[in-house]
Amino acid sequence: DAMVIQNPRYQVTQFGKPVTLSCSQTLNHNVMYWYQQKSSQAPKLLFHYYDKDFNNEADTPDNFQSRRPNTSFCFLDIRSPGLGDAAMYLCATSGQGRRTDTQYFGPGTRLTVL
Amino acid sequence: DQQVKQNSPSLSVQEGRISILNCDYTNSMFDYFLWYKKYPAEGPTFLISISSIKDKNEDGRFTVFLNKSAKHLSLHIVPSQPGDSAVYFCAASAWGNGQNFVFGPGTRLSVLP
DSSP: OOSEEEEOSEEEEOTTOOEEEEEEESSOOSEEEEEEEOTTSOOEEEEEEETTEEEEOTTOOTTEEEEOSSSSEEEEEESSOOGGGOEEEEEEEESSOOTTSOOEEOOOEEEEEO | OOSEEOOOSEEEEETTSOEEEEEEEOOTTEEEEEEEEEOTTSOOEEEEEEETTOSEEEETTEEEEEETTTTEEEEEESSOOGGGOEEEEEEEEETTOTTOOEEOOOEEEEEEO
């Protein structure tokens, strides 16, 4: 009974070719997050949605966009992937986004850029 | 500029012994800390947290210690079990930043039978 689902688990794209990663949740949580984790590095928050309100981290490149069409789904769009965007992308959810709320992570999508 | 550091990329411990994972932070505004555990091919899962008003929090075999003056926290696992073998991430946040956690790079723990 997966709670946070990410598709696909592995994605290969070409340099400059737009790509979309998908996240869905069955928890009915208000908050959804996208993290980028490069090899052997810390997960880094890109942005999050509180309901429909989008919150972008200051240092997230413009190349990264997100959409949340409804409570259950959130998408990460990379408009023109570069080699440096190869990473694991993690989606997470949280009930209300309070610090004491547990964040539930999906298994991640590993993006390869050729 | 890493605000949360886990200086040991890996750690091996014998089953039944204590595992101690360390985390250091540089931002004095951090006042809430968490540990996550990650198995291969899975997302991180929450393990334990501690607020800066405490110096210790315990949950079963897992205890987190916080030393604010040293800007250091540690996770103790006693006794260690083979199922504890995973990557452990330390994370921190500052008051008012909600769940904008800053993560460390992780420590891979191997518990040997």
